[in-house]
Every structure is written in C-alpha cells, then in structure tokens.
Amino acid sequence: MSTLTLEKQPIRHIPDKLSTPAGRIFGSWEALLAAVAIAIFIANSLASPHFLDPWNLSDATYNFTEKAMIAFAMTLLIISGEIDLSVAAIIALASTAMGAAAQAGFQTPALVGVGLGVGLLCGAFNGVLVARIGLPSIVVTIGTMSLFRGIAQIVLGDQAYGGYPASFAWFGQGYMSDFSWWPTLPGFEVVTFEMVAFVVIALAFGILLHWTVFGRWIYAIGNNAFAAQFSGIPVQRTKFALFLMTGLMSGFAAVCLTSRLSSTRHTIAAGWELEVVTMAVLGGVSILGGSGTIPGVVLAAIVMGLVTFGLGLLNVPGIVMSIFIGLLLILVIALPIVFRRIRSRTAA
Amino acid sequence: MSRILKYRELLLVAIIVVLIAVFSYRAPSFASPESLANVFNDTSILMILALGQMAVILTKSIDLSVAANLSFTGMAIAMMNAAYPQIPLPLLVGMAMGIGAFLGAINGFMVWKIGIPSIVATLGTLTIYRGMAFVLSGGAWVNQTQMTPAFLNTPRVVALGLPLLGWTAILAIAIISLVFTRTVFGRSLYAAGGNPTAALYAGIDVGRTRFFAFVLSGGLAGLCGYLWVSRYAVAYVDIAAGFELDTVAACVIGGISTLGGIGSVAGAILGALFLGVIKNALPVINVSPFWQMAISGFVIIVAVLFNARQEKRKGRLILRDAVKHRPALAGAPVEGAAA
Secondary structure (H helix, E strand, C coil): CCCCCCCCCCCCCCCCCCCCHHHHHHCCHHHHHHHHHHHHHHHHHHHCCCCCCHHHHHHHHHHCHHHHHHHHHHHHHHHCCCCCCCHHHHHHHHHHHHHHHHHCCCCHHHHHHHHHHHHHHHHHHHHHHHHHCCCCHHHHHHHHHHHHHHHHHHHHCCCCECCCCHHHHHHHHCEHHHCCCCCCCCCHHHCEHHHHHHHHHHHHHHHHHHHCHHHHHHHHHHHCHHHHHHCCCCHHHHHHHHHHHHHHHHHHHHHHHHHHHCCECCCCCCCHHHHHHHHHHHCCCCCCCCCCCHHHHHHHHHHHHHHHHHHHHCCCCHHHHHHHHHHHHHHHHHHHHHHHHHHHHHHC | CHHHHHHHHHHHHHHHHHHHHHHHHHCHHHHCHHHHHHHHHHHHHHHHHHHHHHHHHHCCCCCCCHHHHHHHHHHHHHHHHHHCCCCCHHHHHHHHHHHHHHHHHHHHHHHHHHCCCHHHHHHHHHHHHHHHHHHHHCCCCECHHHCCHHHHHHHHCEECCEEHHHHHHHHHHHHHHHHHHHCHHHHHHHHHHHCHHHHHHCCCCHHHHHHHHHHHHHHHHHHHHHHHHHHHCCECCCCCCCHHHHHHHHHHHCCCCCCCCCCCHHHHHHHHHHHHHHHHHHHHCCCCCCHHHHHHHHHHHHHHHHHHHHHHHHHHHHHHHHHHHCHHHCCCCCCCCCC
16 A cells, blocks of 8 residues: 555656757657657558559548547546547438438538537537536436437438538549649648548637637636636636537537438447547547647657558458557547656656 | 435335326236336346446446446356356356456456546446457347246246346345445445545545446446346347336436535436336337336436435535534535535
8 A cells, every 4th residue: 555646746857958859859658659659650651652643642631630630629628537438429410311301301501500500519518517517527428428319310310311402422422623722732732631621620710729718728727726716717618608609519529420421320439439539538638637739649640540440451440440549539638658667767 | 314315215116106007007918017027037137237237336436338347258158158068057157147247347447547538438348348348249140049948938937926136136226235235345435435535534436336336337247248148038239228228217316415425325227227217117108118218317417416415405404514523623615615
C-alpha cells in the first residue's frame, strides 16, 4: 500500500536551464506524431506500388475526414473534462431523419438543414443533461447513445433509406474541381469537398481553441472547473456550447457520410465513438481533461487514416483493424504515463 | 441512508409489479408463474453480468468490455467443446471462468498498475477482445451440431420449475450478496468507491480492490460466455454486441451510483429484471423489438436523473449535520462542498 494514484501529485522538477523553443517543438507529442505519419507514409509507399497514386490517396482521406470533424469538437469537450459517447448515435439519428426527409420529397438544402438541425438538437439534449442538470457525461451519453440509435432503429427497423436527390451526393463524393473558380493546377483536381471541409473545420477549431478567450476558458475548466467558476468563467454555459458543437459536427459528419454511402441503415457509423475518442487521445488530448491541441489531433487523424488505408491495401479485415485501433488507444495513453513514472523515478 | 436504499428497491419492485399487471391486462398469460419463471430465466445472464459490473462501478470504475469478454470466452469454450468433446463440462465451465477472469485481470492491471482511466482501458479491450474472437474463429460459426448434448442441454434441465440457468443466477446472487456484505473484499469495494482517500487511511489498497473487482467482473462474464452459447446454441463473433450497455443500465436503474460506493445487490438484480420484463413484454403487447434499445436508453437517462437527485439530497444532509454538530465551523468553507 504505497500511494494512491488518483490523488498523487506530479513531482516538480526545476531544470538547470530553460528549454529552447526548437527543443520544445522537437520534443513534443506533435513532432512524434508527424514522424510516425511520415514513417507510415514511406512504409506504405514501399509496401504497395498503388499507394502513391494521387486518386488513391484522395480516396484514402475518406478514412478519416468525417471522423476527424467530430474529433475536433470532441477534443474541446474532452479538454473541458467531459466526453460524448453518443456521437455515432447522433450520426445514425441525423442520417435517418435525412432519409425520412428525402422520402418526403425534400431537396438537398433542406436535407442538409435537417441533418445539421438534428445534430444540434441531440447536442443540446446532451448539453442540458450534463451542463444544466449536472449529470456525469459518461453515463448520460451512454444513455443517449442507446436512445438516439434506438429511435433510428424504431424508425428504420431492418429497412434502409435510399433515394437521395442526385445533387445530395456531392457532399460525400464531390470534387472541388466541380467549381469553376477552383485552380486547375496539377494535383488540385483530386481535392474532395470533404478534404476542404476537414481543413476549414480544423482551422476553425484550432483558432477557437488556441487563439480566443473561449479557448482559454476550455483549458481553465478542464484543469479546475471550481476555480474557473470563481474566476468568472461561465462554466456550465461553455460546456453546453461544447456539447452543441459536438452535436453540430456529428450532424455535419452525418451529411457527408450519408451522401457518400447514399443509403441509411440503423447500424450506420457503428463504433465510431470509439474511433473518434481514440483519434483525440492519440492526438495528445488528456482523457482527464485540461490539455491537448488541435494540430495534434489533425496529425492523429492522418496517422489513423494512413494505418487503416495501409492495412486495407494489405487485405486486413475491418475487425482485425479494430484490434489495432484498440491497442493504439491503450498504448498512447499508457506509454506517456509509464515514461513519466520512469523519469520521475530516475530523477528522484 | 438505508432508508433511501430500501425506498429505491421497494419503488423498483412496485414499478415491476405495475408493469407486469399492465402487460398481463393486454395478455393475461404474461403473469402466469411459468411465464414469469421464463422471464427470470431469460434475464439470468444479464443479472449475473450486472453483479460483476456492480462490483466495478462500486469502485468508481466501469467495465465496458464485459460483452466482448463474453463473446471471446463463449467462442473459445464452444471451439474447445467442438474440438475435444471428451472434456467434462465442469472443467469447461471452470476454463470459461478462468479465461474470463484473466481478461478481466488485464483490464484490472491497466487500471491498477498503469493508472489508465477504466473507461478508456475497457473501451480499448472491448474492441480487442471481440477482434480476438474473430481471429480465434476466423469468422466462422460454431453450430449446434458441433457441440455436445451435455454442453448444450445442462443449463436447460428444469429443477423445481426453473431451468438450471435460472438457478445459476440465483446461486450467483446468493454468493455475491454474501461476498459484498459479509467479507473484507466486499466492504473494501464500497469503501474504495465511497471515499478512496479515507479507504487508503483505513488500510484498504484501493488499486488492488479495483483489480479484483475487474477480475470478478471478468470471471462472471466468462461464466456468461458459456451460458450464452449453450442457451442460444451457437457461437459467433457478434454475440451479445452492445450488451455491456445493458449491464450498465441495469446497475444505474438499480441505484448503483456511478460515482462509486453506493448500491445494493438487490438494486442491480431489480434493475436487470426491470429491463428483462420490458424486453419479454414487448412482443407480447405487439410492440416491435426495435423499440427496446430506445426504451433502455430513455430509462438509463431517467434513472441517472433520479440517482443524481438522491445523491444530492444525501450530500446536503451530511453538511447540515456537520454544521449542527460543530457550530464553530459554520462560517468556515466546508471541504467537499464543491463536489
């Protein structure tokens, strides 16, 4: 009976000299991820001659773009000390609603509105339960995960919705070169709408988290919600806004995914909550809240996309890939803890 | 405290009785003893899993890998039975519990020694264990014809109006309630979750208690792996997919606090029975089984709301008592008021 891990305080070291900015960048989690991404990229291009084909690479981005959109919002939520396990169920419900709307004869703009609206509503529902009433987010979102997908299941049963308007397919299948203003430079013709959405959303969340007061609030809440409250930060309202964002991003991912698959079943996006959380945690976000960066999550998304694409090229079945994802999740959390412990033991 | 708990269990009993009354109004045969015994038998696996989940939740953790553990163990045992029919059943069941306990120990080790939050560790092992079931079987099914009659039929043997499957659940409930209320380990579970710091000073190793809670949960999941495969007479990778949520739901409905330290065996069992009654009643009253998932989600949320209100009420009482007993401290900030 030595120590209690929960309450253990990290031992503070006072270094002899301050670390240089360059040293900080190269020693960071993001640098490690970038190195891993480059290594996987090289390994994949050596393993398969088809890997470096630009159209192939463009297709490979679908492995992560939709999940990453949610992962950015989830990053903010996890930094604030909460979690949303219902994101995949929100996709299922939003997709079902869009399918029903398409059956009723609504056109593409209305369908996108329905998808985003359902996402927002689901996020608001989670937000009210967690931020307003003060329930633990893990249990609440396990409940809403079952509720949202359950509603999709009631509506759909064992049926599937199809018959989306032709113009709706563009969100998940379209290329930016469909626009006349898109530059016709070499390489630009393979850029998809989802890639651009991924970059824009990453930039938006990056700016929000790293360069705004709201972003600083999120870190403050995640590090000490009680102290944040007394510093005049609207803790509950911030958390509510984060749940709204996560819901909205899930709705947007539902638009892209539904458009790409052009059909909806109640099992759509099954298990995605795990991959989204893994993506955030792999990106260096502390599952206990208080730390993490958007560039890290961008790199993690690319790493996970490359790994699944590479394994896919090697004909590894999806369920075996999920073993790798599970191992990855555990390793990226365990390794820093183990290293920190070894370092503090050798220093002490 | 005990009054609140009694109130909760009585309330659950009342709700279940009302549900059965309403359902039997639509279909009178639903309330017959045979039908009720059938509901109990059908809920046995959920009850046993809920007991393991309860042990873990009591220590402020969660085990999301129980269903994947069940799937892997069920597959391993079924393949073992198909390949070596001469292995006696008790040995197979022992092996199932052993494999399950080992998988639980992996979770427990990560939570205890490495300090990974249990939700992340078990979310990871959830996919790993189910993936391992795929790797083990190559995606193939083990069918009824490949398994021995003893393996398939033993849990179906009826004794005193209830199949052995139901009796297994009753035995598990009896043993677990004795362990939880009458042994050092059982009381440590409550102490470790109720107040880890105080438990530490009371000489309880919180991490080790958590570890053994995961081992217990895993062992029971292994047992259920055998029960599930023999009950449905088939083993494949996706058996019991999503069932971990039902076990959490049963605990939450039964008043087991997800913050740890609060809850009773009777509560978890009644929570499981509540879900079991609804599941068995839906076809009887002509509601599509597709409603079940949404209903359990809704019930989880209502139960969490209800639990939160009770926990809050309890917190206030303690503070008021503290102020009453020590008027000198009334003006001072009370530690823990934030939580």
